[in-house]
Amino acid sequence: MSLYLELKKDKPAMLGIVIIIFFGSIAVFAPYIVPHDPLELNLEERLLSPTVDHPMGTDNLGRDVLSRVIYGTRVSLSMSVAVVTVVMVLGITIGTAAGYFGGLVDDVIMRVVDVLLAFPSIILALVIAGLLGPSLTNVMIALGAIWWVSYSRIVRGSVLSIKEKEFVEAARAMGCSDVYIVRRHILPNVLSPVIVLATLDMGHIILSIAALSFLGLGAQPPVPEWGTMLNEGRPFMETAPHLMIFPGLMIMITVLAFNFLGDGLRDALDPRMKEGAIK
Amino acid sequence: MKKFIARRLAIAVIVMLGASLLSFLLLYLAPGNPAHAILTAQLGHDPSLEEVAFFMAKHDLNNPFLVQCSQWLYMITHVNLGMSFRTGEPVLVEFIDRFPATFELASASMLIAVLIAIPVGILSALKQNSMLDHISRLVSLLGVSMPNFWLGLLLILFFSLKLGWFPCFGYGTLSHLVLPAITLGTGLAAPLMRLMRASMLEVLRQDYIRTARSKGLSEQVVMWKHGFKNALIPVITHMGMQIGHLLAGAVIVETIFAWPGVGKFLVDAIYARDYPVIQGFVLIIALFFVLSNLAVDILYTYLDPRIRYDVENGK
Numbered sequence: 001m002s003l004y005l006e007l008k009k010d011k012p013a014m015l016g017i018v019i020i021i022f023f024g025s026i027a028v029f030a031p032y033i034v035p036h037d038p039l040e041l042n043l044e045e046r047l048l049s050p051t052v053d054h055p056m057g058t059d060n061l062g063r064d065v066l067s068r069v070i071y072g073t074r075v076s077l078s079m080s081v082a083v084v085t086v087v088m089v090l091g092i093t094i095g096t097a098a099g100y101f102g103g104l105v106d107d108v109i110m111r112v113v114d115v116l117l118a119f120p121s122i123i124l125a126l127v128i129a130g131l132l133g134p135s136l137t138n139v140m141i142a143l144g145a146i147w148w149v150s151y152s153r154i155v156r157g158s159v160l161s162i163k164e165k166e167f168v169e170a171a172r173a174m175g176c177s178d179v180y181i182v183r184r185h186i187l188p189n190v191l192s193p194v195i196v197l198a199t200l201d202m203g204h205i206i207l208s209i210a211a212l213s214f215l216g217l218g219a220q221p222p223v224p225e226w227g228t229m230l231n232e233g234r235p236f237m238e239t240a241p242h243l244m245i246f247p248g249l250m251i252m253i254t255v256l257a258f259n260f261l262g263d264g265l266r267d268a269l270d271p272r273m274k275e276g277a278i279k
Numbered sequence: 280m281k282k283f284i285a286r287r288l289a290i291a292v293i294v295m296l297g298a299s300l301l302s303f304l305l306l307y308l309a310p311g312n313p314a315h316a317i318l319t320a321q322l323g324h325d326p327s328l329e330e331v332a333f334f335m336a337k338h339d340l341n342n343p344f345l346v347q348c349s350q351w352l353y354m355i356t357h358v359n360l361g362m363s364f365r366t367g368e369p370v371l372v373e374f375i376d377r378f379p380a381t382f383e384l385a386s387a388s389m390l391i392a393v394l395i396a397i398p399v400g401i402l403s404a405l406k407q408n409s410m411l412d413h414i415s416r417l418v419s420l421l422g423v424s425m426p427n428f429w430l431g432l433l434l435i436l437f438f439s440l441k442l443g444w445f446p447c448f449g450y451g452t453l454s455h456l457v458l459p460a461i462t463l464g465t466g467l468a469a470p471l472m473r474l475m476r477a478s479m480l481e482v483l484r485q486d487y488i489r490t491a492r493s494k495g496l497s498e499q500v501v502m503w504k505h506g507f508k509n510a511l512i513p514v515i516t517h518m519g520m521q522i523g524h525l526l527a528g529a530v531i532v533e534t535i536f537a538w539p540g541v542g543k544f545l546v547d548a549i550y551a552r553d554y555p556v557i558q559g560f561v562l563i564i565a566l567f568f569v570l571s572n573l574a575v576d577i578l579y580t581y582l583d584p585r586i587r588y589d590v591e592n593g594k
Contacts, residue, residue, distance in 0.1 A: 119298065
C-alpha cells in the first residue's frame, strides 16, 4: 500500500502505468476495436497516406496500418511478458540455488554466468535466433536463454545476505526444511529487486524483440509485429513514410512507459537510488 | 594490487576458455545441416546426397563431438579460426579486413556520445531542476526508449531522402559516416548523460567540496578541479564497459546503412549459416569484451586510489 502511495506522487510513473494499462486493454480487446482485418489484402488501396478510413494509411499490400499496429500491441506485450516470466523463474531458481547452497553449486553456476556475460547479449540472442531459424518462438527461446543471467546474479546476492539473518537461523534451529526456509523466508525478501529489474527489462525486451524481427529473425510476415512491419515498410520509405513512423512510435511509447514505471518503482522501493544518487 | 590483477587475469582466462567452448557448442547443437544450406546457396538448387556427404567430409563435420570440440580448441590456440564456407578466406582475415570500418564507426559514435553527454550532463547537474535539466532528462529518456534501428531509418528518411544532405548507405567518405555515427552515438549518449548528471550531483554533495568552498577557492576551481575530475571516474568506467556493447550496436546500425564492417558480415553469415564465421566472430567479440572489461577494472584502481581490491570483501 505504501508503495502505491509513493508511486502516486511520481507523475512519470503514473503516466507510465496509464499508458501500459491503455495498451494492455488495446491488446486484449484488439479484435473488437480494429477498424479493418489486419491481414486483409486490398490491392486497390495500396500505400495510401493516412485518411479518415485508414487513420495510419495502408501498406504495400493494402492492409490497414492502424489495425496492424493495434494487433502489434498484442504480439509485443504478450511476447515480452512471456519472456520476462520465463527469465524471472529461471533467474530466481538458479540464483537461489547458487546463493543458498553455496560451495560447488555456487562456483559452477557463477562460472557459467561469467561466461554468458562475456558476450554482448544482443549478439548471443542474434546468433541463437538465427541458428534456430526465424520465428517468434525462437526469438523468445533465444532471449530467455541469455536474459536470466543478470537476474540470477541479483537474486544470489540478496540470498547470500538474507541467509545470514537471525530469522533464517532461527527457522533452521527449529528444524525447518530447506524448501520451507527458501519459500517462507528467502523468496519474499528477494522479490522486490527482481520486480524492479523486470519492469525496467520489459522495455529492453520489447526493443530486442523488435530489433530481431526487424532483422528478419523474429516474427515472419504477415504477422503484425512492429519490428517486422518496419522491415516490410522499408523499401517504400520514400513514397510512404507513414509505414515507417507509426510502428516505430508505438515501440518508443511502450518502452518509454515501462521505463517511467521502472524508474519510479526503483525510487519507491530503494530510496537510496533516488534522484542524483549514483546508479 | 598485483595479486588483484593476477586474480582478474586468471578469471579472464577461464572465461575466455568457457566462451570458446560455448561458441563451439552453440553451432554444434544448432538444428539443420549447414552443408545443405550452404550448398543450396552455392549451387542454386537442392544438392544431391553425394554433394552433401563430400562437403561434410571436406569440412570435418562427420567427426564425433569430442574430436570436433578438441579440433576447435586446438585451432583457436593456434590463432586459426578456420575458413569461411562462403568466401573460402580464413575467418581471421575476414575479421581483420572488416574491423577498420567498424572501428571507424565505433570511435565516431563514441566521440559524438561524449561531446553530447558530458557537457549536457554537467550543465543539467549544475542547474538541477531547471528547465534545461528537465528537457535534457526527458530527451535522454526518449533516447533510451527509442529503437536504434528506427532512429537510423528516420535519419535516412529526413536527411538523405528528403533533404539529400547525406548518402543513405555505403562507405568511404566522411559524409557516409555521419548518419550511422549519429544513430549509434545518440544511443550511447542517453545513458552516459544520465550517469554524468547523477555522478556530478553525487560528488557535489561530498564533504571535500564543502571544504574546498569554505577555504575560499573560486567556484570555477571547485567545480572543475574537485568536482568534475571526480565525477568523471564512473563515467569513464561506463564508457569502457560500453566498448563491447558498441560492437553489438554496430551489428544493427551496419546492417541498416550497408556499412561494410564486422557486424554486417556477422549478420550475413547468420543468414547464410556460415558456421566458421559465426563461431569465429562471436568468439573474437567475446574476447574483446572480456579484455576491455579487464582493462577498465585495472585502470579504475589507478584512477581512484580509494579503491582497494586486495581486501576480499566477502564473496
